[in-house]
Structures are given as structure tokens and as C-alpha cells.
Amino acid sequence: MSTLKTAFRDVKFKDCKMLGVPFDDCNGIGLFFSFENCLLNLSSFYKTKIRKTSFRNCQLQETDFAQCDLTDSEFDNCDLLSATFDHTILEKADFRTSYNYSIDPEMNRIKKAKFSVRGISGLLDKYDLTIDSYP
Template identity: 55%
Template sequence: MSIKFIENSLFKSKNYSDRGLALGEYESCNFNECSFVSANLSSFTFSECYFENCDFSMALLKNTTFRDVRFKNCKLLGLRFDECNPFLLSFSFEESILDFSSFYGLKLKKTQFSSCKLEQVDFTETDLRNSIFDKCELSGAVFENTILENSDLRTAQNFTIDPELNRIRNAKFSATNIAGLLDRYNIIIE
């Protein structure tokens, strides 16, 4: 199967759930209102692409490459980002839903999550140094052996992070969400 190289293209209101997107390398492309529900995106490359109002729920990402990719107002339910190609992996998420997704063991330094819903997301052994969780919902998110040094969680809510199991040196928290660091102690904060 030949791999296409596509650059500077706009894909609008397309459904790639039934008929797949052509296997290829996509550079500086914009995807708007596209559906990739349960699509097989394995071995695709997306560089400097922008996805807005797209649905990737349950898509397959085995060896998928994301370099400087932005997701805005996207649905990314149950995705295994941990199966992506880790080389130069970088993306940002804005106003997106990533519930039940996994970032297990990835190096995601300086990743930005802005106004995202991240319920039940697995961040186990993830390197999130210098990352930002701005106005994010983190109910049930798993942080275990996670590196959160210098990360900003001041406006994040409903997280549970055990300081004894995670590296949080110089991470920023607010007085209103500090309880998420003390859950293991079963204390009452009023």
C-alpha cells in the first residue's frame, strides 16, 4: 500500500469512520468537523495539523505520529495515545473530551490541556514536566509514578495526586484544589 504525502489541505465535514482516510503523511492540514470514530489511523503521520470539532472516539493509533498537532473542541474518548509513535510526540488540547484515554509512560513535556474533560485518563508513568492543566476536570484520572514537576494545576479540579507516589516538585496548585493532594490521608478540610 502506497503512502501519500498531503500538505496544506482542508478536510471539512468528512466521515472517515466508514471509509478510511488515505494512509499517508499529513503536514499543515486542517480537519474541521470530521469523524474518525473507530477509524484505523495506525502508522499515519500528522505534523503541524489542526483538528477542530472532530470525533476520534475509539480510533486506533498504533504507531501513529503526532508532531505539533492541535486539537480544539474534539471528542477523543478511549484513545490509546500510549500506542503512538513516541518520537517527537507533541500535541495540545483545547476544550476537548479525552475521557478513558491513556497516556501511559509517554514523555509529554510542556503539553497544554485547556478547558478539557480528562475523566478516568491514565497518566501512569507519564512525564508531564512543565505541562499546563488549565480549567481541566480530572475526576478519576490516574497519577502514579507521574512526573508533574513545574506543571501548573492551579485551575484544575477533582484530581487525586499522591505526593508520595508522584514527582510534584515546583508544581503549582491553588488553595482551592490542594485537597486533591491530601486524599490518601482521609482528613477533612473545611
């Protein structure tokens, strides 16, 4: 039995509230979208190939990016509290202005990804360290 899947090709979501959306059920052929000022909490991108995706000013709390290919993607001023990154390809992804993320460099591919100094603790969470900044 064939299942029809929603296709998103060059779609720009702006000012949208989309809680718990299973984007991983989308048709992967030509899948390309961007998000600006969107609420995407509890959504799933599990195993999707969404290279060069732009997330700007988005709330992505508890969103599943496990086994996703996010090469060259941009997370600009995004809240990634409790988002899942597990065996995710994040090569050349930009997290410099985002916050609350927890990404294990040993469990994800992060070569040439961009992070800010203030967000570096999100790469060290598993070590349960206390990181202070002193003047």
C-alpha cells in the same frame, strides 16, 4: 514484526471528542500535541513523554497518566475526576485552575508544580481528611 504507530508532531486538537484513545500507542519520536476544549475521558497516556503539553478546558475523567512525564505541562480548567497519576513526573506542571484531581505527592514527582489553595485537598486524599475553609 514491526508495528507502525501513529505520529503526532505539533498537532493541536480543538473541540474534539476522543473517548478512550490510547495515546500511549503513538510513536514517541517528536511527540508533541496540545488540547483545547476536548473530551478525553478514559484515554491513556501511560508511560508517554509529553513535556510542555497544554490541556485547556478539557474533560480528562478516568484518564491514565501513570508513569508519564508531564514536566512543564499545563492543566488549565480541566476536570481530572478519577484520573490516574502513579509514578508520574509532574515537575513544574500547573494545576492551579483544574479540579477533581487526586495526586499522591509520595507516589509522584511534583517538585515546583503549581496548585491552588482550593485544590489542595486533591493532594491529601489518601489521608481521608475533612478540610473546611472558614472565613
